[in-house]
Ligand SMILES: Cc1cc2nc3c(=O)[nH]c(=O)nc-3n(C[C@H](O)[C@H](O)[C@H](O)COP(=O)(O)O)c2cc1C
């Protein structure tokens with residue numbers, strides 16, 4: 001499927017808003033779907049949501065910045081999430097994260113300059129049996145040691 | 157339902173799914189078709205079997221053969237040998253089930269022997285995306301009994317008599333909570349389910365939602381009847397896409413069957429529900445913050461009273477229970493409150509699910525009767541510590557909890573005993589640590605978590621936890637000073653007493669608990685500038701072992717701060733004062749002549 005244009009996404013956003021509008025507490029589901037759609041919350045989308053749901057921009061900004069899943073900046077093509085949940089942490093997730101930082105030359109939370117990877121530290125991904133775990137978009141890699149990092153990156 | 161001679165149950169819980177169980181399922185379907193078995197053998201994708209360490213797991217019934225660590229390429233052999241010729245493929249069975257001359261049933265294996273499955277009873281047994289399977293396993297029988305033969309007051313009485321307490325951490329008696337809400341008079345009330353599962357390292361609730369979503373729907377409907385509510389919400393973490401998907405499917409199926417909606421089972425009782433997603437904020441697991449989040453606001457806790465039972469979601473009386481709490485409810489109505497109360501200890505009834513993780517052989521999900529000892533859970537069910545290492549502590553209660561050292565391994569697990577040890581039951585995360593884990597580092601890890609997740613509304617939590625983290629950072633970097641421990645204690649007590657919500661009130665627990673049991677480790681960091689477990693980088697010292705050094709000089713070339721010196725062919729030396737402990741020399745030395753201490 002071809003990537004949707006920004007304009008098409010904005011049209012889709014209108015559908016999203018209409019779908020949730022009547023619900024009490026519509027803002028969270030709308031923002032969740034918007035984040036999914038764009039990969040972040042563009043200002044234009046926030047404005048549209050503000051007008052349609054009749055919620056001031058300031059309040060939307062407040063909510064958008066409170067929750068870590070919402071981002072205001074575009075992300076890389078691939079998001080690498082390093083699980084820093086307890087089970088992974090006690091099995092040297094830090095070492096894996098440090099190695100990724102070194103290989104990608106970014107800090108956690110940032111995107112590489114070529115826009116390819118966004119590196120993130122997250123909490124338990126729910127596969128503690130495979131600790132330590134990272135995900136690259138939907139792909140899960142478990143039982144890692146720092147030296148596995150270059151091989152994984154080379155697949156993308 | 158159609159009848160099949162064999163059932164191939166494939167775990168599609170998150171652990172096994174990540175390990176590739178979908179491919180295995182597809183291979184089974186293809187192979188069965190190839191051999192013309194597709195009408196005799198059915199492939200079912202189920203929830204978690206619990207033994208995540210050995211995933212992907214496939215169980216074949218009626219023999220209950222437990223295949224572990226199955227690879228996609230093993231499928232052909234299993235189909236040909238087991239399903240076609242009736243010969244179990246011993247090589248691929250979970251080793252524990254293979255005795256010398258016979259194959260043991262899965263219930264005789266250490267991992268399952270001591271477990272009692274109430275909340276997890278259907279996980280791994282039914283296909284969660286098929287309501288008929290839930291119904292075939294007594295599903296929706298409890299709600300029928302409740303709606304057709306009981307008054308709301310009787311329902312509450314049953315829950316009270318069962319002794320069920322909240323599994324979300326606090327342990328508040330569930331029946332009492334329902335009673336409060338039933339007494340609030342209002343035209344609108346809500347029933348909420350807490351599926352935010354914030355403890356990093358816990359996945360019990362996720363497994364229940366993934367493996368048995370109808371149980372939650374049924375239980376919430378019972379709760380709604382008991383308090384007089386007509387709308388429910390499940391607040392689920394967005395990080396759990398499979399759980400959200402299965403729950404949504406289940407809700408739609410329940411509606412189709414008239415088990416949700418305007419006239420449930422023709423009794424005129426009205427109730428419906430919806431899933432709402434969180435967006436990555438730990439504090440939203442706290443009940444008032446969760447309510448704020450569903451209302452579309454920043455998830456900040458609100459002062460109590462008023463309690464949600466009086467004034468909750470959208471200002472209306474509301475009850476909130478944890479996923480696992482709900483998972484017990486249908487069983488209590490089917491088997492009676494006395495049955496439930498017969499399990500467990502005097503004040504903690506029933507069972508508890510734990511997510512075993514960290515340095516333990518059998519990582520995964522286990523459900524045990526309350527009162528089982530920590531030692532049984534870790535060393536019998538959990539199979540002990542890998543690689544012959546020594547047990548140091550188990551952490552329960554996540555960022556709000558504490559640790560249980562070796563001398564307390566015989567404690568019987570229940571709400572009150574764990575609190576007495578300075579930890580807590582929590583939602584069920586149980587992370588085992590061995591001699592290679594540094595307890596100061598673990599305390600620092602949890603404080604780092606709370607600082608990150610503090611919502612910022614009240615000062616003691618926002619500022620206090622930050623100060624504690626700074627001190628812990630200092631100590632782990634080798635800059636600890638006399639008086640730091642005392643300062644940590646003072647801050648901890650202030651934060652506990654003065655914070656607005658449970659997040660702040662419990663945030664210092666990991667520090668206080670490690671200080672109680674592992675004070676010597678703190679002192680070693682501060683006084684001797686040593687990390688006994690060798691974890692804290694800042695305290696590490698690198699040495700060249702003279703006998704092993706061939707004088708090649710590679711380390712000196714690689715060192716980013718030029719702190720290694722020497723002449724070719726003679727042993728090199730590291731100047732610890734200049735060393736930044738990056739570890740490059742150790743990594744690069746071809747002769748393994750550099751060690752970290
Ligand atoms: C900071 C904080 C986080 C919490 N996180 C959760 C959680 O993730 N899941 C949960 O069920 N309860 C959590 N709780 C407890 C809830 O506030 C609430 O007590 C519980 O959901 C009530 O259900 P129960 O009585 O069935 O346990 C949390 C509490 C606090 C203070």
Ligand code: FES
Nearest residue numbers: 083085088125127
């Ligand atoms: S702690 Fe990493 S997957 Fe659970």
